[in-house]
Amino acid sequence: MSTSTDMKGQPVDKAMLDSMLRHRLFYTPSFEIYGGVSGLYDYGPPGCALQANIIDLWRKHFILEEDMLEVDCTVLTPHDVLKTSGHVDKFADWMCKDPKNGDILRADHFVEDVLETRLRGDKEARGLAIEEKEETDAKKKKKKTKGQQAVKLDDDVVKEYESILAQIDNYNGEQLGELIKKYDLRNPATNLQPTPPVAFNLMFQTSIGPSSNLPGYMRPETAQGQFLNFHKLLESNYGRMPFASASIGKSYRNEISPRAGLLRVREFLMAEIEHFVDPEGHKKHHRFNEVADIELTLLDRETQLSGQTTVRKVPIGKAVQDGLVDNETLGYFLARIHLFLKKLGIDQSKLRFRQHMANEMAHYATDCWDAELLTSAGWVECVGCADRSAYDLSVHAKKTGASLVVKERLEEPKVIEEWVVDTDKKVLGLTFKKDAKAVESALAASTQEQREKLAKELEESGKAVLEVAGVADGKVEFGKDLAKIEIRKRTVHHREYTPNVIEPSFGIGRILYSLIEHVYWTRGSDGGDEARNVLSFPPAVAPTKVLVVPISAKDVFKPFLQQLLQKLRAAGIPSRVDHSNTSIGKRYARNDELGTPFGITVDFQTVKDGSITLRERDSTRQVRADTDKIVATIQSLINDSKTWQDVEAELPKFEGQEL
Amino acid sequence: MSTSTDMKGQPVDKAMLDSMLRHRLFYTPSFEIYGGVSGLYDYGPPGCALQANIIDLWRKHFILEEDMLEVDCTVLTPHDVLKTSGHVDKFADWMCKDPKNGDILRADHFVEDVLETRLRGDKEARGLAIEEKEETDAKKKKKKTKGQQAVKLDDDVVKEYESILAQIDNYNGEQLGELIKKYDLRNPATNLQPTPPVAFNLMFQTSIGPSSNLPGYMRPETAQGQFLNFHKLLESNYGRMPFASASIGKSYRNEISPRAGLLRVREFLMAEIEHFVDPEGHKKHHRFNEVADIELTLLDRETQLSGQTTVRKVPIGKAVQDGLVDNETLGYFLARIHLFLKKLGIDQSKLRFRQHMANEMAHYATDCWDAELLTSAGWVECVGCADRSAYDLSVHAKKTGASLVVKERLEEPKVIEEWVVDTDKKVLGLTFKKDAKAVESALAASTQEQREKLAKELEESGKAVLEVAGVADGKVEFGKDLAKIEIRKRTVHHREYTPNVIEPSFGIGRILYSLIEHVYWTRGSDGGDEARNVLSFPPAVAPTKVLVVPISAKDVFKPFLQQLLQKLRAAGIPSRVDHSNTSIGKRYARNDELGTPFGITVDFQTVKDGSITLRERDSTRQVRADTDKIVATIQSLINDSKTWQDVEAELPKFEGQEL
Structure with missing residues (x-):
């Protein structure tokens, strides 16, 4: 983990900073007089004003600058929506339990913590730690003596550990379980290996309405509400593409082990943009030339997989040209995020864009970069910028039958060839009786590939087999009398497509906290006075x-x-x-x-x-x-x-x- | 129910207005492609901008104008907090069920609907309806023919019904059940009487953390977070009183039967002020003279209990002087609310302040006035302004032992007489053993009245009986050897008190919708064109x-x-x-x-x-x-x-x- 410094290059005195923030009521643990609830924080007057100013700047920088369509959707979300989006099945972290004291551990954090402790012990044994990191404050010394004893590791083991840590976000539950076994990772509290990781869904569940029969969740992101309104938004934009919607609001994640402070909390303010773009034409962006020369600090996927964390500075124009960043629209937003953070007062030397590894990406994403900010807790993901492809619009359209597509008039009509099914309703009814409707729907919903196959079967054997869920054993046989399937020409005047979505997603609380660390410093004592804390917010952001x-x-x-x-x-x-x-x-x-x-x-x-x-x-x-x-x-x-x-x-x- | 008019005095064409608002995407049912969830609405771009402008004006009018301390507390709230505040036990509506079709009905609305239908039928039978209300549009006619047939009622019965309706908010569940029986009120869908009303708690429940052992709720109001932070806020205000905190955020109520539109929803934006004031000195307000001459339209408690809804216009100065409004601080905020609504563009002739009746007031309030706005759905409560007394701070302090009081240095020290308990710890331990601590705490927590009584008992019989929860049968007996209780003089330099709270609480969605109706009108057709819809928002509020x-x-x-x-x-x-x-x-x-x-x-x-x-x-x-x-x-x-x-x-x- 890199060490963070304050604005003047001094190590951050976290205890002093925390005490100041609490004292000045920037934020405070919620329900403290009731003992508090981990992962929940309230903002006091200066924190509230700071948050409002960040939001105000965000709204101007993104929404107003690009005429985005702002929406405010509900937090309460019915089960079906999040089932379709994949959150019910996949929005989970891996959780282990200590078999003795019942401690609940987040598996990746557990692996990370134990390996980092061992590496620290190794460095100490080699006599490196103190020279390297100037760890002079009492707290860090204490941490070392409390943790594992200073044990020197083999050079190969050190490399293995470092490589695991570089790609810690890339492991699934099974793999984390294997690491725990292989390296015999033990919970320091009991000196026991925890149980194998199981998935724990991070959504807060509730029930909507008086009859308790509509299960629902508190949204884990604002995005779904924007997707469900896609068609209305497109209309209100007079059908013009591309366009973006945007939303600022609370989201909720039932974290397994929230950190102290604002960096991992259970209720947080998000600002999210869903930019809808035609997938054809390489996702060009008409303002890309305005940002092409901006240099970003990038940590790409390959570097991480090779066990390294070396960054490089690349103009975003070149990064897109070289295929490092997938497309112009994604690149445009990375540059805009960079400019926004700069405007806020973020220290540019403590900002990097890290590409997600394959296993790490959300279930819907095709490429994703996180803007990470360096704080005393290491590099913290503060903004995600993902290409969600057509995933969400497609699954919701499929589930509900709603039309979540763009219909574009072609400049010149086009003749296309396509497989068409003509069903004889009479034969259909006589043959399948109560199942007739299901068979008809299955035929109508068949893809071009399926139709081609069915036509071939009919041609060759006079019969074809169609999969129909819920009818007989899931398959039905029919002959030429029931359906004629043939290829025909048709002139089309419109093109229909499902837009792809580029999603910049901002965790406002994390940005707010990182900013505080970046602008924090201590004024030297003049004339015998005590050192004084200063927060050098840019005037536009200051509470x-x-x-x-x-x-x-x-x-x-x-x-x-x-x-x-x-x-x-x-x-x-x-x-x-x-x-x-x-x-x-x-x-x-x-x-x-x-x-x-x-x-x-x-x-x-x-x-x-x-x-x-x-x-x-x-x-x-x-x-x-x-x-x-x-x-x-x-x-x-x-x-x-x-x-x-x-x-x-x-x-x-x-x-x-x-x- | 009064009829509402548009900005030019014409009846509001609700169907036309609704269609326009949907078409322009002011707001739209959430999750519509999934069939929607009643009581949940999303705001589209113009609704979002309108909401942001209302909030902006609110922040300037209240927070900045009076240097209030803004806080942003979490929605997730642990069970214990809302148990103490009384919400777990008392935040409920009365719910009935149709015994045949299972319809779930909110009892007070059911009584209201049936009685109003009967009164409409009576008017029709008397040939009054059409003349009186100009009910010319097709929809209303349909409603009449669909509902109960036109039956003339006795004059006395009409009076009874009208009197019930004027105080409909004053009945508890039992009383509503009696009304249903007495007047044989039946569900039109089945022509059956519903079951007796039972309480249905309106909070959404969830569970916090991975081990599912911390039950919690989504907050029904923003107030509790402000109360729990009282001491920190007082400190951050350098101990100065009076002061106000304020919060803008979402709250949640699991309504039994949400209305279509924004008027009764399950998730809504609130803006709440908690003004903390010394209960001594008649709750004077130092800026009351600035508003004393402002005339408010008042509907007081007595008028409603007499079965009337006649309002009167009174300068707020006089209303406080006459004791109609309880105190200056409450009166000051009523006037400020009036000015805020005026600034927004609310039609002053469609605004009244209605005082709560005794049974209607929230469990914590000592006086409460609602700012109600007239819409096509009748008078709608949009702002509540309650004197919550010291209720919340007292119960939270009692439950947690936290100090939620103001300690004020007296200009001159004061000698007071008070009952003091001196406990002999040795005797205590020998007599009560493991219960000693509980008995000691009970003695320490006893009030002045209790101590006086105990002293008298000891004096008279040498023994006294003290209530101690959880010990023996809840009562213990002790003698003079265990505790000496006597009155003593003491010089005090500080005064300690629990502040009272005046709470203006704004439902932003209701205000937003009412405002739209108040500024809506239709431009006459010029030159054969169709009539055109106009929303005459004041420039500062317009999206x-x-x-x-x-x-x-x-x-x-x-x-x-x-x-x-x-x-x-x-x-x-x-x-x-x-x-x-x-x-x-x-x-x-x-x-x-x-x-x-x-x-x-x-x-x-x-x-x-x-x-x-x-x-x-x-x-x-x-x-x-x-x-x-x-x-x-x-x-x-x-x-x-x-x-x-x-x-x-x-x-x-x-x-x-x-x-």
Whole structure:
């Protein structure tokens, strides 16, 4: 696992960061006074505002920029929908149980943890660990002494372990079970091997309606609602293709072992795009040229399968050209995701796009890349970008008989040849009686290949055998009197196709947490003060934009404050006033922890000449000007039309006190 | 039931409106290709945008205006929390079953429906119905002939029925059962009396975690998460009172019989405020004077109990003064709700505040008023505003032992007298052995009243009896040797209290639907055209602000269009272009249905002099000016700094064609 650093390149002090986030109420364990429920977190005021700003930026960057059709579908989903989509059967993780204490373990995490512990022990035995990682803090030392003892491994074993870890997401339950046996992996709590992995479905189940006869689930993704509305959305887009729908909403996964914090939770906010595209024409994208030169950091499938995690930087244009990324539309969205994360303030050196391995991909996907962000918990999947092919639309159409296709007028009519079945209804009724309808449907639903085969059989033996589910033993025999099957020419004016779907899917909570780690740093102690925490959010993302600090609570400042607040509100700049009695420095320090980018001090000079000071969070430098100028300046800083350097060049510096 | 009208005073053509809303994809039944699930609806693009704008306005009007602390808590809630809050035992509706066909009926709606049908039959028999209500449309006539035959009732019976209907929300299950028997109310489908009402809990149940041992529910309201975080929120507000938290999120109620449409659904968006206030000092509000003169339309408890539904208009200041509304804080929020609904575009003549009757109030409330909006389905509760007293904080504190109180430093220390218990631990241990701890806790938890009683018993007989759950038969006897109970003086420097909670709670979907009915009207046919639907949303609320219509798809317009769109985007004005080949009039008509307030035409004159036309939706009048002027004008119209009249006075009229 790579080590993560804070914004200034220092190791992240996770304990200090966590305590600050809890104290400032960014988020907090839900139901804590009831002992809490693992995997459930509430957002407090700054977390809520941060989340809203991320969503706002997302909506502008994706939905508005590309005229996407936003929908808001229900979380409650009936069983049949998720049965068809494959989630009832396949949306599961592998779960083991400790035979003695009943611990429930997620199999892949268990394998990963035990192997990582052994590798750490090996490094320690070789005397490498401390030199390599500068593991100086008390916590990590403790971890080492608590875990397996320092045992040196054979060089070959180290390589084997590293190779397993590089492709840990590629194993199924059986394979994970084999790894547990082969390497004798034991639960540290009992020193016993856990039971073989079994599938555990991750959906929360419930029952809809008063008679309890409609089983349902809380959706595990927002995508299905978008697929089911495909035809209505296509109509509301006046039939034009390609187009995208988008949705922002909660989804639910009953994780086997949620992590502490926001990285693996059971209820989370997702933002998902379903871009519907014609599968013919290589899934070109008309704006691909705008992004072709953008360089992405890629970790492809082959590299992982060879047991490596080496990334390479490739312009997305070249990656698509070389076939590394499957098509332009997929590549376009990878680049757009990159730009979005950059805008948010994500550290580009802690972002990589990792391609899924074959076994790892969701049951529907044909190619998939995850945007992963490096945090103190390692590389975390924050955005998935999958080509779901025509899978979902096809299975839902097949199950319901609904038309989830695009019908496109051909510029020139086309003559096609096709196998046609003419059924004699009279003979059908006399021969099959109550089963007549089933046989007729089976004939009508037969594919071109099946028809060709049936026609050949009829031709050769005068009889043909058709599979009909639920009739006799599943097969019925019929002759030429019942159905004529022949190839005919037909002029078609339309082309019908099921669109493919490219799906960028964002886990907002994971992005939010990773962002916090990326913009976190500690200001060195000046003049004997304690080190101070800072969150350097870009102004557009910061929960509050401006902290207003009156130098004292005296009445003389009140009219200035009121006027200032009104001007900030009119300019649409969210601000807060800190009236408390603590020193100005302390008040600013508190707001550095909240990531508030700007501070305004109202002081005695203000009373004299109406001027106020503006402080920038990261540099703590200040300028001074009249209210209107300061408000306009803040607006330019938030909408990125000016930098702090520009402001310092324009407005007089203020050096009253270092804050 | 009152009849509702559209914006121009015409009866609402519900069928036409519904078809338009579905066609334009404001909302649509969820999972329709799977046959749908009653009570679940998806929002399409215009519905989504409308919802987002309502939420945006709500956030500005309430959260930002009053510095509320926004939180986002989980929907998944463990059983214990909702057991304590009373929801597991009491959050239920009364349900009956038809003994023959198994129909499940919500008891109060069943009683209401049958009595209303009988009253309609009576009116018809008296020859009143048609004159009174102008029931000319085919649908209503059908309803009458399908239902009970026209039977005249005694005048006394009519009065009885009307009185029951006026207080229908005041009956419990037993009383509803009595009404069914007394008036022989039968299910029209089978002509049988349904079974007696039983309670049906409205929460969706699920199970959290892989071992299925943590039962949970999907929250029925956002409030509980806010209460459980009370102490953290108070701290993050630096201990200052009063303050409010607020939350916007989905809640779930497993309705027995959901209505078609958005008015009674099983999954819905709520916006809730929990305003925490000191119960002493009559719950004054420091901004009450700002709203005291606002006149509200009130329907109080007494009027309803007397079988009437007559409203009266009262300034909220007077209503509080007269004790009609319990306190200033409750009154303040009623007025703020009124102002919010007005801003949204709600028709003031279709808004009333109805006070809850005693039996109707939620189990926690001490006073409650609903903002009801008149729609074609009658008066619909859209906002509840309840005084929940200290109920929730008290029960959660009692159950968990957490401190959910405010500790306030007294300006002057106070000497108080209180009953104190001194327990002799040695005697306690010897007497009660393993139960000692339980007895000690019971003594420590005893109230002042209980202590006074115990002291008196000890004084009189040397012995006292204490209730201790789970010990012996629930009662233990002890003597003076075990505990000394006496009254003592103590100087206190702090005051501790459990805040009361005023809760304004908004059903966003109901408000959204009612608003649509209130701004809906049909433009008269001009020149033989069909009547056209219009939704006159205020500009700030409209899903899209501007429709841009190029007069043709010719290349010559493209540079103008691009420039215009970029200027609109820079000004933050959401717009859409309609490139289709239909006439400009048809394109505008389509957008009148979406409620788009402004239209811009780019025509051949634009190519010559750069001028464009601006059309106003309701008047269909147009002005013409250059792009910058038009964009600035739209901005002023959206932020309400100009009216269309102002614009017509300033810019040259354009009369090219009536659109």
